[in-house]
Amino acid sequence: MLCNRYIMNRILLSFVLLVSFFSCKHGEGEYHGVIEKINAEGEHYKGTSISSEKYLEDMEMLQITEGEHTFLIPERKGEIRSYACTECHSKPLEDMHSEGMKKAHWDIKIVHANENTMNCVTCHNPSNMNELKSLTGRDIDFNKSYQLCSQCHTKQFEDWKGGAHGKRLGGWAPPRAAMTCVNCHNPHKPHFESRWPARFNTTVDEERK
Amino acid sequence: MSTNKKWYSLNFGRNNEKPSGACGCGKTSGGCGSHGAKGHQEPDVNQMTDQEFAEAAINASIGEETKKDGFDQVFDVKMDRRTAFKKLTASLLIGAGAVSTSCSVISGDDSKEKAQIDWEEQFKGNYKLMSDDEKSATVDRLMRSYELRTGKNLSMSSKNAEEDVLFGYAFNISKCQGYMDCVNACVEENNQDRNSEMQYIRIHEMKDGQGFNFNEADDNYYHEVPAEGHFYMGTQCFHCDNPPCVEVCPVQATWREADGLVVVDYDWCVGCRYCMAACPYDGRRFNWSKPEVPEEEVNHNQHYLGNRMRKKGVMEKCTFCVQRSRTGKNPACVEACPTGARVFGNLLDPKSTIRWVLENKKVFRLKEDLGTEPKFWYFMD
Numbered sequence: 001m002l003c004n005r006y007i008m009n010r011i012l013l014s015f016v017l018l019v020s021f022f023s024c025k026h027g028e029g030e031y032h033g034v035i036e037k038i039n040a041e042g043e044h045y046k047g048t049s050i051s052s053e054k055y056l057e058d059m060e061m062l063q064i065t066e067g068e069h070t071f072l073i074p075e076r077k078g079e080i081r082s083y084a085c086t087e088c089h090s091k092p093l094e095d096m097h098s099e100g101m102k103k104a105h106w107d108i109k110i111v112h113a114n115e116n117t118m119n120c121v122t123c124h125n126p127s128n129m130n131e132l133k134s135l136t137g138r139d140i141d142f143n144k145s146y147q148l149c150s151q152c153h154t155k156q157f158e159d160w161k162g163g164a165h166g167k168r169l170g171g172w173a174p175p176r177a178a179m180t181c182v183n184c185h186n187p188h189k190p191h192f193e194s195r196w197p198a199r200f201n202t203t204v205d206e207e208r209k
Numbered sequence: 210m211s212t213n214k215k216w217y218s219l220n221f222g223r224n225n226e227k228p229s230g231a232c233g234c235g236k237t238s239g240g241c242g243s244h245g246a247k248g249h250q251e252p253d254v255n256q257m258t259d260q261e262f263a264e265a266a267i268n269a270s271i272g273e274e275t276k277k278d279g280f281d282q283v284f285d286v287k288m289d290r291r292t293a294f295k296k297l298t299a300s301l302l303i304g305a306g307a308v309s310t311s312c313s314v315i316s317g318d319d320s321k322e323k324a325q326i327d328w329e330e331q332f333k334g335n336y337k338l339m340s341d342d343e344k345s346a347t348v349d350r351l352m353r354s355y356e357l358r359t360g361k362n363l364s365m366s367s368k369n370a371e372e373d374v375l376f377g378y379a380f381n382i383s384k385c386q387g388y389m390d391c392v393n394a395c396v397e398e399n400n401q402d403r404n405s406e407m408q409y410i411r412i413h414e415m416k417d418g419q420g421f422n423f424n425e426a427d428d429n430y431y432h433e434v435p436a437e438g439h440f441y442m443g444t445q446c447f448h449c450d451n452p453p454c455v456e457v458c459p460v461q462a463t464w465r466e467a468d469g470l471v472v473v474d475y476d477w478c479v480g481c482r483y484c485m486a487a488c489p490y491d492g493r494r495f496n497w498s499k500p501e502v503p504e505e506e507v508n509h510n511q512h513y514l515g516n517r518m519r520k521k522g523v524m525e526k527c528t529f530c531v532q533r534s535r536t537g538k539n540p541a542c543v544e545a546c547p548t549g550a551r552v553f554g555n556l557l558d559p560k561s562t563i564r565w566v567l568e569n570k571k572v573f574r575l576k577e578d579l580g581t582e583p584k585f586w587y588f589m590d
Binding site: 034041042047054156164184 | 371372373374375379381386387388389390392393430432433434435450533534535536537538539543546547548549552553554555556557559560562563564565566567569570584588590
């Protein structure tokens with residue numbers, strides 16, 4: 001009797017094992033989900049032969065390191081018409097207003113935060129127009145203007161460093177290159193304008209005509 | 210490639226011996242009795258141009274269905290013996306046409322080469338099962354065929370998936386403003402039909418405070434965007450890691466590549482649209498009419514599995530721009546997006562931006578409970 005039960009148990013056990021062996025639908029992969037797959041296969045990541053470097057060739061880039069992130073951003077000073085600023089801004093602003101001088105960007109209005117928070121000298125240094133100015137009065141290079149923005153927009157800065165905010169340049173493969181703040185946002189008027197969409201949106205009915 | 214096939218395939222002895230000449234009769238030039246005679250019995254075949262012929266053959270197989278859908282299509286079909294016979298012999302006729310042209314004394318070298326290409330294309334295998342040599346052979350044939358027909362060159366790639374690459378996509382729903390630049394870029398990049406408004410990407414305008422309510426979403430807006438009190442989100446093929454569309458395909462014309470892209474062999478697809486029904490995300494599109502792209506707008510940088518010209522009656526869908534992504538570029542929609550709402554990259558690279566998004570932002574996918582494992586995540590700022 002005891003022996004019989006033992007055999008029955010053995011048969012039952014082997015049956016359960018057999019079922020559990022075949023019931024897991026493993027097909028092509030041995031993973032239960034794509035996250036598990038990414039984690040497992042990403043552990044032995046050796047890098048790919050695909051590179052996006054050739055798509056950045058005709059762009060002037062500079063490398064920056066912020067925290068644990070190192071990537072390329074477009075060079076800025078070369079893009080600014082009439083840099084260096086001191087070529088015109090050689091005297092105090094009051095003097096430049098009064099004289100019959102050629103007007104360059106006299107019509108800039110700040111639509112950025114409010115008057116209590118920001119005015120021209122929050123970012124610009126009247127005594128050194130070639131550099132930007134941090135809140136504590138330190139110089140910030142025009143090429144690294146993101147350091148200025150990140151003083152207030154800390155959340156966006158974190159996302160941008162990681163790659164969740166902003167637009168990628170070149171391709172998806174290394175080396176990583178991203179647009180910097182001022183490539184999308186006008187610092188004097190940083191919000192996006194509403195506009196008409198690029199095309200009429202489609203419908204399924206339309207598609208089947 | 211795969212030795213344990215799950216289906217039967219007819220072997221006409223093609224694997225053992227390659228036809229040495231242009232036609233089955235063994236002669237490389239000059240007329241051959243049997244096929245010539247066949248040509249006389251069916252004068253239609255010889256008089257039609259290649260274009261008309263392909264059109265007629267495809268019409269014979271789906272022509273009746275173009276305006277009908279669902280129930281109507283299955284039950285409301287006039288099918289007498291003549292129609293049935295027409296359908297059955299459609300592809301046989303193409304072969305016969307090719308043979309008779311290639312054996313004809315009158316036709317020039319170009320049309321013989323065309324016929325030779327048509328013959329080999331008609332009887333080639335499934336791309337999924339091809340060796341690399343066979344892949345590049347079919348791509349060469351298609352490029353040569355295009356050159357013969359239009360006098361212009363195109364570059365078509367058969368580049369395989371790279372090792373250590375798994376493509377993934379993230380979409381920032383708080384950044385998308387509904388500008389639709391992605392859709393324009395997609396249509397141009399992927400040589401989509403200009404008339405039928407068939408697009409891979411759909412942009413849904415949703416009301417704030419109602420969540421993802423696709424029934425209430427406006428997919429048909431045309432006003433200044435972003436509209437007050439609305440948010441925008443895009444859907445396209447999510448390239449599921451466990452794709453239901455692949456499971457249901459009766460001819461295995463669609464499959465998941467090693468880098469995670471779910472692709473279609475347009476030449477193997479029979480247009481049954483099971484995959485369209487199986488996809489829970491409305492990711493697949495069907496060519497109800499012959500896709501037309503003005504010659505000067507055709508994107509000549511193509512991939513066999515991507516944006517090459519399709520025919521009427523086959524399925525197609527977003528391929529994450531395989532012709533771009535396998536060379537390190539971003540898909541056209543990512544490149545076109547003016548807001549940076551679209552993030553694309555290699556999920557296996559721990560330093561990639563897509564991985565940073567997955568690990569640091571609050572991400573979710575649509576219908577996660579289905580277990581389809583889409584590789585397309587949504588996130589917010």
